[in-house]
Amino acid sequence: MASLSFQHVYKKYEGGVVAVSDFNLDVADKEFVILVGPSGCGKSTTLRMLAGLEDISEGEIYIDDRCVNDVLPKDRDIAMVFQNYALYPHMSVRDNMAFALKLRKMPKDEINRRVQEAAKILEIEHLLDRKPKALSGGQRQRVALGRAIVRDPKVFLMDEPLSNLDAKLRVQMRVEITKLHHRLKTTFVYVTHDQTEAMTMGTRIVVMKDGFIQQVDSPTELYDNPVNTFVAGFIGMPPMNFINAVINVEGSDVFVSFENVTIKLPERYAVEEVMERDGQEVIFGVRPEAITDDITYVTDHPESAFTADVDVVEMLGAETYLYVTVNGSLPLTCRVDPTTSQSAVGQVVDLAVDSNRIHLFDKDTEQSIIS
């Protein structure tokens, strides 16, 4: 169990490539922090610097107030789970799990106890004498987790550990890892490019892009209050709709207009940051679930209603995605309730935006206008 601190950490490679820039983050003890972002954003590099597998170009990394910049990986009291599991192919599951303990010259009884205990937690007791080759992807993943658990480390590091699993198993292992975190009560740092994993597992999420931290927040905050269009677009599936719109201020009322559609914004948007942009273009963000075709809602909210042509309807069981076009040119995605939706391909439907759940971003900086 440990706290972590990254202070102005940089990773610069020969040739001038900067993989991580001014990375600052404090992780509290027992937190489950997720580093998320697209490929090449620097999340794995950051994790590898924490593990000691990559040198730090600038800045300091602390584990429990101890600067570990020059500490060897084995002396950092960390355990890591790799994307392709990195199990030793010539060793049995038992030996894979016991390897680190044997190197530390731990008594045999203690090694056996720890291996058995971890195997029990992960339900792999019957696999202990098998070699990795004889295991399925999910079982290998469990062994990799077991190898980390037996170490009883201060920090668990996981580098896209579920990427090689099929969709069903990924969901199952996601739950298992979350349970494991609750059970072990240890600090977890988890890297993924999958925003669903990030949203469902982390207590805090660090969204990265091009080596820079974009936002650090809880999953709910990230979803509800993204600081810029990148975070807003990255988090959420289907992604947020971004529309070029114009702000119109009439007295104390604020409207956004796009494609012959005018939507009145609630009173909370009548603030200086918005009012001063009267007549200016902004990026209007609206999540698919904030657009509805529910006839009652549309009738009750004429100030945010508009019509659109339905291009595609995707029925997913619990929800339906409508891919519509407004005014023949603006594509939008809506997530609607399949039990009430009557929309069909080729129809012109009435839609309404839940104006309490919209986002406004600056056109140039792409930063959220209302903090």
Next chain:
Amino acid sequence: MRNKKLVNYAKYGYLFSIPFIVAFCLFTLYPVIYTFIIGFTDLKGAGNTEWHFLPTVGKNLFANFKDVLTSGTFQKAFKNTWIIWIFNFIPQIGFALLFTAWFTDRRSKVKGTGLFKILFYMPNIITAATLAILFNVLFGYPKGAFNDIFSGVAKVFGVTREAYNFNAHEWPVKIIIAFVQFFQWYGHTMVNLIAGVIGISPEIFEAAEIDGANRVQTFFKVTIPCIRQIMLFVLVTSLIGGLNMFDIPQLYIGTKANNAGLTTNMYIRNQAFGGSYLYNRAAAASVILFIIIVILSSILFYILRDRDEAKLKKLRKQELKAARKGL
């Protein structure tokens, strides 16, 4: 609806392999079979092509084999071959492993490894004749590089030293030949081993690093077991090459120094083309060597076989059986 017949492309594969099969049959299979047959005949003498199976001329069918196996020269050649191979192979694999560990160590990040690899591989592309001449010059008598160095060093200490004839004594000859073989092949072995190590996922080494293994532990507990198949390949090919050793000892020393550098292949050559033209005996010796190589290679393959794969197959069979029973 009529099913369209699928186009069978397999026949084109057979068609394209015909040149190889013809060449193999003519230049490999036929000579091997012919050698096997000749071993049981009385074929000898320059230009003679007429032969008879030994029982038809009143001799034991295996007389040639008996003659070879009881020949003191063959026994010496066989012993020499083993001594030279062992003295060559042990340092060869040792140095190759050492350089492999050095060049593939991700923590030390050695610079210029490409250049070193080329330099170490270089002796392998030099012809055996060149190497034999080079080492003849180095170990020449009475004037040679080593004799000059030893005399020079002796002079410094005020001692007069007579030149030593390396090529007139059995053990120096064997050791020099073994060294030349080592010098020629350690780079090649190293390249094979490096190729094996490069094939291992880097994450395995990182996992070992995090697990707390130091460089030596990583090399012996992770790297070597992971390249077991490459090690087997190196061992078997080296064994076959070693038992077939011919060019270096033939060119370096021939049959001088009381046959100190005589190998089995040289013995075979000498039987066939050394003046007596005993083709039958040479063929018998070839067959003996072939059988020895097959037996030893089989033993190596058996000892170093992938036991996990066999276990895995067994396990899968059991699971399949159990599943069928369940049905």
